[in-house]
Amino acid sequence: MASIKLEHVYADFPVYGSQVSFRKVLFNKAIGGLLSRADDRSKRVTVRALSDVTLEVNHGDQLGIIGHNGAGKSTLLRLLAGIYEPSQGSITIEGGVSPLFNTSPGLDLDDTGYENIVTCGLFLGMSRAEIAAKTPDIEAFAELGEYMSLPVRTYSTGMLVRLGFAIATAIDPGILLLDEGLGAGDARFANRVRKRIEALIGRSSIMILAAHSDSMIEQMCNRAILLNHGKVIADGKPKDVIARYAEMNREAEAAPPPPPAEDVSAKDLEDLVGAAAKG
Amino acid sequence: MTPEYGVAIADIVNGTRNWDMWGRLGWREVKRRYRRTVVGPFWTTLSLAIFVVVLGVVWSRLWNQDPKAYLPYLTSGMLTWVMFSTFCTEGSAAFFAAEGLIKQLRVSYTLLAISVVWRNLIVFFHNLAIYVLICLYAGLPASWSLLLAVPGLAVICLNGVWIVLFLGMACARYRDLQQLVTSILQVSMFITPIFWAPDQLKGRAVMLVDYNPLFHIVDIVRAPMLGKAPSTWTWAVVAAMTVAGWGATLYVFSRFRRRIPYWL
Numbered sequence: 001m002a003s004i005k006l007e008h009v010y011a012d013f014p015v016y017g018s019q020v021s022f023r024k025v026l027f028n029k030a031i032g033g034l035l036s037r038a039d040d041r042s043k044r045v046t047v048r049a050l051s052d053v054t055l056e057v058n059h060g061d062q063l064g065i066i067g068h069n070g071a072g073k074s075t076l077l078r079l080l081a082g083i084y085e086p087s088q089g090s091i092t093i094e095g096g097v098s099p100l101f102n103t104s105p106g107l108d109l110d111d112t113g114y115e116n117i118v119t120c121g122l123f124l125g126m127s128r129a130e131i132a133a134k135t136p137d138i139e140a141f142a143e144l145g146e147y148m149s150l151p152v153r154t155y156s157t158g159m160l161v162r163l164g165f166a167i168a169t170a171i172d173p174g175i176l177l178l179d180e181g182l183g184a185g186d187a188r189f190a191n192r193v194r195k196r197i198e199a200l201i202g203r204s205s206i207m208i209l210a211a212h213s214d215s216m217i218e219q220m221c222n223r224a225i226l227l228n229h230g231k232v233i234a235d236g237k238p239k240d241v242i243a244r245y246a247e248m249n250r251e252a253e254a255a256p257p258p259p260p261a262e263d264v265s266a267k268d269l270e271d272l273v274g275a276a277a278k279g
Numbered sequence: 280m281t282p283e284y285g286v287a288i289a290d291i292v293n294g295t296r297n298w299d300m301w302g303r304l305g306w307r308e309v310k311r312r313y314r315r316t317v318v319g320p321f322w323t324t325l326s327l328a329i330f331v332v333v334l335g336v337v338w339s340r341l342w343n344q345d346p347k348a349y350l351p352y353l354t355s356g357m358l359t360w361v362m363f364s365t366f367c368t369e370g371s372a373a374f375f376a377a378e379g380l381i382k383q384l385r386v387s388y389t390l391l392a393i394s395v396v397w398r399n400l401i402v403f404f405h406n407l408a409i410y411v412l413i414c415l416y417a418g419l420p421a422s423w424s425l426l427l428a429v430p431g432l433a434v435i436c437l438n439g440v441w442i443v444l445f446l447g448m449a450c451a452r453y454r455d456l457q458q459l460v461t462s463i464l465q466v467s468m469f470i471t472p473i474f475w476a477p478d479q480l481k482g483r484a485v486m487l488v489d490y491n492p493l494f495h496i497v498d499i500v501r502a503p504m505l506g507k508a509p510s511t512w513t514w515a516v517v518a519a520m521t522v523a524g525w526g527a528t529l530y531v532f533s534r535f536r537r538r539i540p541y542w543l
Contacts, residue, residue, distance in 0.1 A: 013541055078540075082385040085537035097385075105383050108307060110314055119307075122300050123384055 002095030009089035064217035067227035098173035104164035287533035294389025305397035370443030427503035
């Protein structure tokens with residue numbers, strides 16, 4: 001039985017400007033503690049992407065994550081995938097996690113379609129035997145015919161997307177993590193994509209989807225959370241959470257823009273902008 | 280940050296066991312060099328061969344040495360040195376070259392490190408062609424001590440893995456280090472006995488040989504290739520380097536492994 005438990009999870013991203021490098025560390029060491037350590041710490045710029053997230057997801061949950069750009073949706077997915085680890089708090093996951101953020105991890109343009117099925121399949125955690133068993137299904141879905149034996153360099157963008165998608169959705173996920181934007185292609189393909197994603201979700205025990213689009217969440221999820229500035233501010237039925245999101249957007253339009261997050265002072269922001277301009 | 284030895288060791292064990300994956304990643308790079316070229320990875324071999332032969336002929340004259348003794352010495356030293364120094368240079372770039380993967384999936388860092396080492400071991404075997412030809416020219420007889428090169432290679436590769444892990448992490452955090460590694464290696468090639476023999480040094484300069492771990496790393500494979508057994512001192516230094524290197528890497532890796540994706 002798959003389950004996910006997050007307890008007071010924080011994620012802080014250190015910002016390394018072009019000037020924060022080996023040279024600076026060396027010089028700091030050379031000056032020998034004249035600059036106090038505490039002072040140095042407080043100057044370190046971090047961006048808090050998630051703040052005190054506590055969440056429990058159980059078998060059968062199809063959870064949608066809603067929020068603005070930068071609300072922490074992708075960071076949360078990446079924490080669940082085990083790519084980032086929380087700077088504070090704990091995450092307990094039971095069951096295998098299959099992240100599908102990029103449809104073709106490890107794709108090599110010089111390899112043929114068949115070779116890439118193996119490489120991507122291995123990266124997605126399939127065994128050789130599973131890959132061999134799934135290959136006919138992937139071939140059928142990608143509809144590439146003879147092209148399967150050619151280097152993928154010769155494919156059109158649409159063909160490449162179809163192949164990547166076919167491989168990625170062939171897995172048998174325990175916990176499935178989806179980022180929106182997965183799956184594209186021509187109109188005829190779009191319908192098949194939807195069916196295939198639905199089948200994939202059906203095979204999974206838990207599905208978590210991050211999306212902007214309300215309709216996607218409403219169709220595909222049975223639970224939703226709303227993230228704002230890295231905090232979970234609503235959790236419940238997709239309909240209610242979407243309504244809350246719409247309300248929040250109306251308020252935001254009426255009210256002046258919110259102040260920057262507490263961890264980034266105005267001075268830090270100036271430094272950041274300066275570093276970005278230099279870099 | 281507290282060290283998480285369990286997580287780090289799990290990464291190392293899982294990465295090592297997944298030989299299917301690192302084998303595939305390592306070969307893929309080699310295969311890429313074969314594509315649409317006539318001689319493939321042998322281009323690296325060919326340019327190394329030209330370097331060794333030209334330099335060998337000129338320098339053996341310069342130092343009044345018998346080319347039939349100097350050429351095998353230079354060749355076996357260079358082959359080993361090229362492999363070892365590529366561990367260091369490719370190791371420095373290992374993690375940020377794999378940024379796409381690291382940020383999309385949970386990958387074992389050890390797996391990435393082993394694939395770098397494996398790829399360069401394959402290149403080393405390509406380069407062995409030069410050694411065979413030079414041996415034929417010099418009439419160097421094959422001897423049983425050649426077999427001692429196998430454990431030597433194994434130990435170099437074992438060191439290669441920690442070097443890639445360590446430098447991969449250090450260079451992901453401090454980008455300038457990559458340039459530093461390159462320039463240190465450049466100088467080291469000349470102060471380590473590769474172009475010249477250790478017995479050409481007199482007096483206190485002998486320290487450049489005795490206490491230079493790079494000399495021992497090279498000699499542990501070079502000596503068997505020349506039909507000699509590596510000295511006990513060489514084995515001791517390399518063993519110490521393996522233990523110390525892995526110890527330090529394990530400490531750093533278990534402390535900072537979780538920060539790597541944040542650094543990229």
